Amino acid sequence: MANTATLTTDSKQTWGGGKSPFSVSYGKLMMWIFLLSDAFTFSSLLVAYGFVRFTFTSTLPNTIVKPFAHLSHSFVEDMNKAGLFVTERWPSPELVFNHFPFLHGIHLPLMFVSLMTFILIASSVTMVLAVEAGHRMAKKEVEKYMILTIIGGAAFLGCQAWEWTNFITEGASLSGNPFGPTAFAALFFIVTGFHGTHVLSGVILNIVIYINVVKGTYDKRGHYEMVEKVGLYWHFVDLVWVFVFTFFYLI
Amino acid sequence: MSAVASHADVLHHDDHGHHKETFISKYVFSMDHKMISKQFLITGIIMGTIGMLMSLVFRLQLAYPNTTFPIFETLLGEWGKGGKLDPNFYLALITIHGTIMVFFVLTAGLSGTFSNLLIPLQVGARDMASPFLNMLSYWFFFTSSCVMIASLFVQGGPASAGWTIYPPLSALPKAIPGSGTGMTLWLVSMILFIVSSLLGGINYVATVLNMRTKGMKMTRLPLTIWAFTFTAILGILSFPVLFGGSLLLVFDRSFGTSFYLNEIPADLAGGIERVGGSPILFQHLFWFLGHPEVYIILLPALGITSEVIATNSRKPIFGYRAMIGSIMAIALLSFVVWGHHMFITGMNPFLGSVFMLGTLIIAVPSAIKTFNYLGTLWKGNLRLNPQMMFAIGLVSFFISGGLTGIFLGNAALDINLHDTYFVVAHFHLVMGSAAIFGMLCGIYHWYPKMFGRTMNESLGQIHFWMTIVSAYCVFFPMHFMGLAGVPRRYYAFTAYDQFNVFVDMNIFITYAAFLGGIAQFIFLFNFFYSMRKGKKAVQNPWESNTLEWTTPVKHLHGNWPGEIPHVYRWPYDYSVPGHEIDFIPQNTPHEGQEDPLTEPQTIPTPERKVAPTLAKEEAVLFTLVKRWLGFA
Ligand code: HEM
Ligand SMILES: [Cu+2]
Numbered sequence: 001m002a003n004t005a006t007l008t009t010d011s012k013q014t015w016g017g018g019k020s021p022f023s024v025s026y027g028k029l030m031m032w033i034f035l036l037s038d039a040f041t042f043s044s045l046l047v048a049y050g051f052v053r054f055t056f057t058s059t060l061p062n063t064i065v066k067p068f069a070h071l072s073h074s075f076v077e078d079m080n081k082a083g084l085f086v087t088e089r090w091p092s093p094e095l096v097f098n099h100f101p102f103l104h105g106i107h108l109p110l111m112f113v114s115l116m117t118f119i120l121i122a123s124s125v126t127m128v129l130a131v132e133a134g135h136r137m138a139k140k141e142v143e144k145y146m147i148l149t150i151i152g153g154a155a156f157l158g159c160q161a162w163e164w165t166n167f168i169t170e171g172a173s174l175s176g177n178p179f180g181p182t183a184f185a186a187l188f189f190i191v192t193g194f195h196g197t198h199v200l201s202g203v204i205l206n207i208v209i210y211i212n213v214v215k216g217t218y219d220k221r222g223h224y225e226m227v228e229k230v231g232l233y234w235h236f237v238d239l240v241w242v243f244v245f246t247f248f249y250l251i
Numbered sequence: 252m253s254a255v256a257s258h259a260d261v262l263h264h265d266d267h268g269h270h271k272e273t274f275i276s277k278y279v280f281s282m283d284h285k286m287i288s289k290q291f292l293i294t295g296i297i298m299g300t301i302g303m304l305m306s307l308v309f310r311l312q313l314a315y316p317n318t319t320f321p322i323f324e325t326l327l328g329e330w331g332k333g334g335k336l337d338p339n340f341y342l343a344l345i346t347i348h349g350t351i352m353v354f355f356v357l358t359a360g361l362s363g364t365f366s367n368l369l370i371p372l373q374v375g376a377r378d379m380a381s382p383f384l385n386m387l388s389y390w391f392f393f394t395s396s397c398v399m400i401a402s403l404f405v406q407g408g409p410a411s412a413g414w415t416i417y418p419p420l421s422a423l424p425k426a427i428p429g430s431g432t433g434m435t436l437w438l439v440s441m442i443l444f445i446v447s448s449l450l451g452g453i454n455y456v457a458t459v460l461n462m463r464t465k466g467m468k469m470t471r472l473p474l475t476i477w478a479f480t481f482t483a484i485l486g487i488l489s490f491p492v493l494f495g496g497s498l499l500l501v502f503d504r505s506f507g508t509s510f511y512l513n514e515i516p517a518d519l520a521g522g523i524e525r526v527g528g529s530p531i532l533f534q535h536l537f538w539f540l541g542h543p544e545v546y547i548i549l550l551p552a553l554g555i556t557s558e559v560i561a562t563n564s565r566k567p568i569f570g571y572r573a574m575i576g577s578i579m580a581i582a583l584l585s586f587v588v589w590g591h592h593m594f595i596t597g598m599n600p601f602l603g604s605v606f607m608l609g610t611l612i613i614a615v616p617s618a619i620k621t622f623n624y625l626g627t628l629w630k631g632n633l634r635l636n637p638q639m640m641f642a643i644g645l646v647s648f649f650i651s652g653g654l655t656g657i658f659l660g661n662a663a664l665d666i667n668l669h670d671t672y673f674v675v676a677h678f679h680l681v682m683g684s685a686a687i688f689g690m691l692c693g694i695y696h697w698y699p700k701m702f703g704r705t706m707n708e709s710l711g712q713i714h715f716w717m718t719i720v721s722a723y724c725v726f727f728p729m730h731f732m733g734l735a736g737v738p739r740r741y742y743a744f745t746a747y748d749q750f751n752v753f754v755d756m757n758i759f760i761t762y763a764a765f766l767g768g769i770a771q772f773i774f775l776f777n778f779f780y781s782m783r784k785g786k787k788a789v790q791n792p793w794e795s796n797t798l799e800w801t802t803p804v805k806h807l808h809g810n811w812p813g814e815i816p817h818v819y820r821w822p823y824d825y826s827v828p829g830h831e832i833d834f835i836p837q838n839t840p841h842e843g844q845e846d847p848l849t850e851p852q853t854i855p856t857p858e859r860k861v862a863p864t865l866a867k868e869e870a871v872l873f874t875l876v877k878r879w880l881g882f883a
Contacts, residue, residue, distance in 0.1 A: 016847075017463035017818065020460070026381065030384075034453055041492070045498070051529070051532045051535070175523045183508070186509075
């Protein structure tokens with residue numbers, strides 16, 4: 001078998017030692033492994049969500065409130081009477097998360113969270129641009145895109161704070177929920193809170209890296225790998241949000 | 252880019268070598284993997300001693316439930332009033348005993364010690380990928396140990412819900428005395444522990460993948476390294492799930508949620524009625540860690556055994572690739588069998604059969620490993636030093652304990668056996684004794700590498716024989732108690748007439764346990780005495796092939812004084828025909844071999860007639876598969 005010979009030499013060079021088989025530094029490799037592990041943490045929480053969710057009757061589709069309709073002051077009670085917000089039934093997220101800052105009293109299902117999601121994804125785009133600029137050693141551009149990423153992250157956190165405040169003022173807490181099962185609110189706070197903590201640490205990391213970029217640390221070091229590493233983390237947090245979003249808001 | 256990074260790394264290590272080291276940087280906040288390994292070992296030994304002494308206390312209680320022991324009052328004060336052990340404290344003791352043994356001794360103590368010591372030395376690296384995170388890993392472990400020990404002294408006593416901390420006992424602070432502060436500290440300690448284990452595991456995997464010396468192909472790695480790597484991967488993927496589960500538990504305990512609680516009236520649960528949750532959710536999350544955890548404990552011990560058995564049989568390990576394959580298979584399967592701990596929770600019986608199938612399949616890779624050990628020992632030139640005795644002991648426990656796993660893995664049989672002493676016997680043999688034997692085996696074997704001296708061999712032999720006799724005398728009879736229905740985690744069986752027949756057996760077991768306890772003190776004496784007074788070790792005392800024995804006896808920061816040796820062959824070239832000495836270290840080139848990556852000696856394929864029906868290609872494939880499995 002002639003082709004085995006070529007195969008073995010090839011794999012020898014990759015895995016033969018003396019170099020990284022994936023041609024990455026150990027730091028980046030460790031970041032990958034950490035993210036893999038963190039993915040399991042989030043999975044455990046989302047699996048718990050699924051487990052709890054399936055013990056409740058499934059959501060009734062909303063046929064009552066139309067988008068942009070005016071919300072009455074007794075909205076929650078009305079929904080309760082209509083059988084949409086009852087303790088044995090998982091509520092429809094579009095009826096729970098239907099507010100928008102400064103547009104009080106209008107039914108805007110999932111508009112705000114879509115905006116949040118857009119902001120976070122946009123910040124991932126700017127992060128990609130920062131990493132790319134780092135490859136070209138373009139310090140000024142890295143600075144610009146890092147600062148945009150930081151702003152995006154902070155804006156997301158701000159939105160989340162608003163959403164939480166709104167939810168809490170409407171009566172939701174870890175042990176109470178006017179919209180239906182308590183577990184809905186508890187899981188919402190824990191999972192989005194855990195994700196938010198990740199975003200917060202990401203923003204802090206980004207700020208640290210930004211300061212180093214400005215100080216020229218990476219210019220002197222000859223590469224911008226640190227930007228790449230926080231970039232990996234940032235994209236991961238973003239990816240997790242896509243799952244959190246899907247679980248809590250869409251299904 | 253990676254070239255730049257690794258070059259910078261070498262420089263970093265080199266100029267580190269000339270630094271003046273203070274006491275603090277050398278012994279306390281050390282970043283040298285060899286020192287960190289010793290720190291893990293000593294902490295593990297201290298925790299192990301505490302855990303063992305606890306077991307002796309509750310063994311006394313089990314053997315003599317109606318006798319008073321004044322010593323209990325002296326030692327335990329409040330908990331041993333009038334010389335009688337408090338029933339609540341009995342539960343606390345077994346919980347902390349289990350926790351300490353499973354996590355602190357056999358997870359951190361075992362992996363922490365040997366992965367740290369051996370990964371850089373055996374793959375040919377100057378240190379771990381990130382020495383700093385490695386140091387942090389130890390200090391998280393240390394803090395976690397301190398918190399766990401501190402929990403012994405709080406109001407209400409330590410956690411008492413069993414090492415598996417099932418809710419509701421763990422979720423309701425008022426459930427039993429240990430459910431209060433003790434349980435909180437248990438969770439804090441465990442979260443620190445998880446952080447430590449992740450920092451360590453990420454480091455181990457990155458080091459093995461990225462830092463191997465030239466020529467150290469994956470198929471030239473010692474089996475220890477394969478085992479440590481997969482152990483680390485198991486930890487990296489399963490501990491986060493326990494973290495998630497514990498997080499929800501913390502919320503149930505302190506913030507009024509009810510993930511694991513159902514139909515608990517408000518006055519029992521901090522003023523908030525708890526409905527809608529399920530304790531089964533916790534069991535799923537716990538055992539998703541829990542089952543891989545038993546392999547996190549066992550795999551390093553198996554890896555150590557492979558190394559020690561091959562060295563001391565003076566034979567190549569039998570079925571090297573099959574060993575790697577079975578490590579991988581075990582690691583993979585261990586993620587899909589957790590349900591066998593939950594057969595009788597009311598799980599869907601169909602799901603039960605799925606878990607049963609997976610569980611029984613694990614017996615296959617386990618058997619491959621066993622047969623390969625036996626195959627290596629077969630007709631070997633055995634050197635029965637203490638480490639070899641412990642390695643053989645491990646194989647023995649792996650068989651006797653593994654067989655009962657097949658009983659327990661049958662969902663139907665488990666209805667009878669679950670939560671009885673049969674389970675206690677099973678996991679103490681297969682996990683407890685086997686892994687402890689692996690750890691002791693490793694200590695005897697690598698003591699010269701760690702401390703530059705060898706341990707006393709006669710004391711080692713005495714230690715071995717006393718320990719194995721004691722272990723079998725303690726755990727074997729428990730099978731029969733379990734078959735007769737004796738439940739685990741009970742304070743006094745004399746409360747039930749039908750179990751009174753086991754009183755004598757319990758007394759016998761307790762005597763055997765004390766024999767084992769004495770043996771461990773012999774070991775402790777030997778361990779600490781040899782550190783100062785032991786025989787000075789030579790560089791390669793066991794005539795072994797692996798790279799760690801090419802480093803000088805006196806520890807250097809960066810391990811090798813000059814360049815890191817290159818690797819030219821696999822680690823098991825023992826008794827090679829036509830070779831004068833019976834071992835060839837990995838850094839010895841084959842005749843005429845210049846490039847470490849080439850494999851000059853092709854294994855000669857015997858001239859064989861190919862059966863006419865078998866097409867040539869197929870025949871070649873067949874030989875390749877056979878060779879890959881190690882049978883050629
Ligand atoms: C052939 C291999 C094995 C099989 C089929 C097997 C099967 C089982 C089953 C079905 C149980 C649950 C019994 C019950 O609670 O009713 C169990 C318990 C246990 N096994 Fe294994 N096992 C195997 C190997 C191992 C190994 C290698 C270890 C450790 C290294 C181990 C450690 C444990 C522990 C700690 C428990 C008790 C957990 C508890 O409930 O507290 N087992 N085993
Ligand atoms: Cu298991």
